[in-house]
Amino acid sequence: xxxxxxxVVSAEGQIFSGEATAVYxxxxxxxxxxxxxxxxxxxxxxxxxxxxxxATGEQNIFVxxxxxxxxxxxxxxxxxxxxxxxxxxxxxAEAAKKRAEEMLAxxxxxxxxxxxxxxxxxxxARLKFVQDLQKPTR
Numbered sequence: 001x002x003x004x005x006x007x008v009v010s011a012e013g014q015i016f017s018g019e020a021t022a023v024y025x026x027x028x029x030x031x032x033x034x035x036x037x038x039x040x041x042x043x044x045x046x047x048x049x050x051x052x053x054x055a056t057g058e059q060n061i062f063v064x065x066x067x068x069x070x071x072x073x074x075x076x077x078x079x080x081x082x083x084x085x086x087x088x089x090x091x092x093a094e095a096a097k098k099r100a101e102e103m104l105a106x107x108x109x110x111x112x113x114x115x116x117x118x119x120x121x122x123x124x125a126r127l128k129f130v131q132d133l134q135k136p137t138r
Contacts, residue, residue, distance in 0.1 A: 003019040003055070004072070004073050004074060004075060005018070005073060006023055006052050006077075007074070007076045008050060008052070008061055008077040009082075010078075010082040011081070012081070015061055015079070015082045015083075018054060018059075020052045020075070021036070022034065023050065023052050024050070025049075025050045025063075025068055026046050027046070028045070028046050029043070034070055036073075037072050038070050038072065039072075040071055040072070042069050043067070045063055045065055045079070046121075047065050048128075048129065050063050060084075060133060061077075061083070061084055062082065062083045062125070062126055063079035063080070063082050064079065064080045064082070065079070065081075066080045081122075096127075097120070097124055097126075097127050099123070100120040100123040103116040104116035
């Protein structure tokens with residue numbers, strides 16, 4: 001089985017480092033899948049899940065946007081913010097979404113509005129990530 005190295009980092013530090021058989025992420029153009037020996041690629045990521053398949057299972061990581069660089073033997077995700085699945089909390093995700101909605105409702109300037117919209121998109125994606133983790137597996 002062919003593998004490649006995956007590094008997921010954010011400002012908080014290293015989130016994941018290890019060998020993978022596949023990586024799936026939410027690129028700005030849609031869901032993207034990376035397999036061993038993929039052609040070099042550089043893409044922006046939108047808020048959503050990065051799924052790293054390893055020989056022992058799957059690692060689920062939420063990223064609040066960022067950049068993914070793909071090289072034949074290395075995939076690097078530079079996340080704006082990131083959270084491992086085991087740190088996911090529905091109550092916190094719902095509270096963040098509610099704060100973002102209030103921020104959007106109270107925006108008085110174009111800059112405030114744009115920031116509020118960005119926060120709401122990220123909060124909604126984080127909530128979806130957490131809710132998807134709680135769904136029973138088939």
